């Protein structure tokens with residue numbers, strides 16, 4: 001469970017998109033290694049086939065696609081049960097709803113469900129706590145804990161509210177173009193006490 005904390009605009013989402021290989025977010029230095037394999041030149045679908053998945057900060061607002069259809073489609077490939085996945089993040093009541101018409105918080109839970117459904121080896125999770133109410137945050141935390149049983153998690157966040165439900169094992173601050181001030185969860189307390197700029 002690796003957290004990257006950083007202020008708005010630090011490049012947290014860009015980092016995850018570059019790791020996932022999203023077009024427009026090219027790696028200009030370094031490499032992306034997945035279980036020792038260099039995947040830097042691979043398309044997102046090829047990275048996904050190797051077990052990498054990304055939960056976007058702002059989930060794609062798919063128009064005309066129902067949540068249940070989306071989960072069934074992903075589960076056909078991965079061999080999961082869409083209803084079981086929906087249960088984990090409590091979105092069973094949304095299965096007949098259109099993805100593009102969900103509220104922000106509902107969309108975050110469904111986005112997490114799509115990542116759980118992929119059964120990834122490594123899950124990149126972008127701001128799981130943003131726009132999520134306190135009760136939904138507990139649900140998101142349970143979903144992430146379930147995911148963490150079988151996958152390595154890299155979570156980026158500027159607030160770290162999710163740490164109440166999902167304690168990190170390692171935390172680094174992304175600031176000024178690099179990873180700084182790495183440690184355990186005490187780094188989160190330091191960020192809350194001193195802010196990002198004074199810390200690095």
Ligand SMILES: Nc1ncnc2c1ncn2[C@@H]1O[C@H](COP(=O)(O)OP(=O)(O)OP(=O)(O)O)[C@@H](O)[C@H]1O
Pocket residue numbers: 006007008009010011012013014015024057158
């Ligand atoms: N596709 C893009 N093209 C050009 N600039 C971009 C693009 N995506 C992001 N940026 C810029 O890169 C910087 C980092 O953005 P990014 O979304 O990675 O930050 P972040 O750390 O996730 O911030 P936040 O906490 O506000 O979500 C910002 O200044 C942003 O405007």
